[in-house]
Amino acid sequence: MSKFVADADWLHWHQSPSKPQFILPNGAVDAHCHVFGPGEQFPFAPERKYTPCDASKDQLWALRDYLGFSRNVIVQATCHGADNRALVDALNASKGLARGVATVKESVTDAELEALHAAGVRGVRFNFVKRLVDALPFDSLGKIANRIKDLGWHIVIYFESQELPELYDFFTALPTTVVIDHMGRPDVSKPVDGDQFKLFLKLMAENENFWSKVSCPERISIDGPDKGYRDVVPFARKVVESFPDRVLWGTDWPHPNMKSHMPDDGKLVDMLPLIAPSEEFQRKLLIDNPTRLYWAD
Known part of the structure; x- marks a missing residue:
């Protein structure tokens, strides 16, 4: 038995997700x-x-096949810190069907970065959600960004919408492609055309190196699963329709640190036609964009 006992208020990932009614296009990521x-x-x-x-690589592969995805992008989560061994193990076992986003410290060597690249890492994640980190990583991000640029990697940033005004200038000065997790977690009680979300849309519109994931309605919704997270749909659809060539989507399995409820991954997949209403949008969101960003080589 593992000596690591999951937090008592942290829900286990869904053991029997529904089979999606939406049939994913062949090659979906x-x-x-x-x-x-x-x-x-x-x-x-x-x-x-x-x-x-625990949420192992084999359990992830089983979910991938069950939902109908072809490939995965595995993102290093904060619970593993900058120890990327579990991520690299999964990438090495994926037979080329997975790419990764790592977490690294300033002390990372060039040889370590090259080894991560060989395993399939194509980006580095930085967390600006204050409740999840001890200090915001301004200095380390600036230094690491310049080092990974030559590898062709991108930066993934995770922040909450109310923090964007103070982070805006710092983010827009970054020298690489930047991927925003979960639309910057907008406050969906506010209007889509309100000032808060307008600032996010401005960031995307004025900086063509910025991409966004339109994922994680379970973390953003106020209405919750009983109403199908429908309050998130107008925000995600606005981003997909405004920036169709710079959007990504993912399940967020196994849904870290969820406490109010655990989403059904099949029902999350069934939201895709609501946020990407045409086959063209769906192809870009699920196939073309992630392939271009993670499998360009």
Whole structure:
């Protein structure tokens, strides 16, 4: 038995997700998911803010096949810190069907970056959600961004919408492609054409190196699963229709640190026609864009 016991208020990922009614197009990519542990093999970081249950690569592959995806982009989660061994293990076992986004420290060597690249890492993630980190990574991001540029990697940033005004100038000065997690977590109680979301749309419109994931309605919705997270749809659809060549989507399995409810991954897939209403939008969101960003080589 693992010595790592999941937080008592942290829900286990869904054990029997529904089969999606929406048939994913052949080649679809789940462009935001995670692997956790197993903790006995890949210990969680001492500085973590939560302890998850195990969610192995084999369980991720099983979900991929069940939902109808062809490939995955695995994102390093904060519970593993900058120890990317679980991520690299999954990438090496994926037979080329997965790429990764790592977490690195300023002390990372060129040889370590090259080894991550060889395993399939194509980006580095930085967390600006204040409740999940001890300090915002301004200095390390600036230094690492210049080092990964030559590898052709991008930066993934995770922040909440109310923080964007103070982060805007820093983000727009970054020298690489930048991918925003979950639309910057907009406040969906505010209007789509309100000032807060307008600033996010301005960031996307005026900076062509910026991309956005239109994922994680379960974290953004106020209405919740009983109403199908429908309050998130106008925001995601606005981003897809405004920037069709710079959007990505993923399940976020196994849904780290969820406490109010655990989403049904099949029902999340069934939201895709609502946010990407045409076959062209769906192809770009699920196939063309992630392929261009993660499998360009």
